Amino acid sequence: MIDLLRRWIIPSACLICAGEAAPGTVCAGCRAGLPWNRIACPVCALPLRSADAHVCAHCAADPPHFDTTLAAFRYEAPIAQAIAGLKYHAQFRQSRWLGAELAQLAANRPTPLPDLLIPVPLHPSRLRSRGYNQALELARGITRRLAIEIDWKSAVRVRATADQIGKQARERRREVRKAFAVGPKVAGRHVALIDDVMTTGSTVDDLARAARDAGAARIEVWVAARVP
Ligand SMILES: [Zn+2]
Ligand SMILES: [Zn+2]
Structure with a gap:
C-alpha cells in the first residue's frame, strides 16, 4: 500500500x-x-532456450503473414503486472516506458525502421467500455522516441473477440479469423503492427494477412511482451 x-x-x-x-x-x-526476450524465434519472437536463435517449429511448419517480430520482454512478472496496469487501470506511464524500451531495441537493429505504426485495433464496443486502446498508447510511447507516423485509421476490427489469454489455441484461431479490415494507405509501405502482448500470434497474424491483402510490402510485429 x-x-x-x-x-x-x-x-x-x-x-x-x-x-x-x-x-x-x-x-x-x-x-x-527484467525478463528481456533476447533469445527468440526471428519470425514470431517465441522465447527459445538455445543460444542461437532459429525459426521455431510453428513458423517453419506454418509461416505467418508477417515477416518478423520484435518483442521486448517475455510475458512474465513484473512485465505482466506493468501491462495489466496499462490495460486495465489506464497507467499510461507504463506504455510510455514500454514504448521507449521497444523504440530503443528497434533503433539498435541494423534493419530499416518501418514507415507506419499500426496499433492493433479494438472492436468499437471494447473501445467504448475501456475508453482507450492500450496498443495505441504503446504506439504513442514508441513514436515519442522514433517519430514514426501512427496510422490508427487504416486497420479496423470488424468482429469482436474475447480476451485471448488463457484460451485454447484452436479456439483462438477460430475466433480471430477475418476479424480485421485494412485500408489502402498501407499499399507498398513497410509497417509495424503494435500490440501490448502476443500470445500465440494468431490475432496479429490475422491483421497481417489483411495488411498483406491491402498491399503492405513489409510487415513487422512489435509487442511489449511475448507469452513463452
Ligand atoms: Zn525498481
Ligand atoms: Zn516462430
Whole structure:
C-alpha cells in the first residue's frame, strides 16, 4: 500500500518497485532483473532456450503473414503486472516506458525502421467500455522516441473477440479469423503492427494477412511482451 501511494505521489518512483529512479523509468535493480526476450524465434519472437536463435517449429511448419517480430520482454512478472496496469487501470506511464524500451531495441537493429505504426485495433464496443486502446498508447510511447507516423485509421476490427489469454489455441484461431479490415494507405509501405502482448500470434497474424491483402510490402510485429 505504501509502495502504491509512493508510485502515485512521487513521479520519480520506479515503475516496478516504487524505489528511486529517473522519472518514468525503472530503477537499476529492477532493470537488471527484467525478463528481456533476447533469445527468440526471428519470425514470431517465441522465447527459445538455445543460444542461437532459429525459426521455431510453428513458423517453419506454418509461416505467418508477417515477416518478423520484435518483442521486448517475455510475458512474465513484473512485465505482466506493468501491462495489466496499462490495460486495465489506464497507467499510461507504463506504455510510455514500454514504448521507449521497444523504440530503443528497434533503433539498435541494423534493419530499416518501418514507415507506419499500426496499433492493433479494438472492436468499437471494447473501445467504448475501456475508453482507450492500450496498443495505441504503446504506439504513442514508441513514436515519442522514433517519430514514426501512427496510422490508427487504416486497420479496423470488424468482429469482436474475447480476451485471448488463457484460451485454447484452436479456439483462438477460430475466433480471430477475418476479424480485421485494412485500408489502402498501407499499399507498398513497410509497417509495424503494435500490440501490448502476443500470445500465440494468431490475432496479429490475422491483421497481417489483411495488411498483406491491402498491399503492405513489409510487415513487422512489435509487442511489449511475448507469452513463452
Ligand atoms: Zn525498481
Ligand atoms: Zn516462430
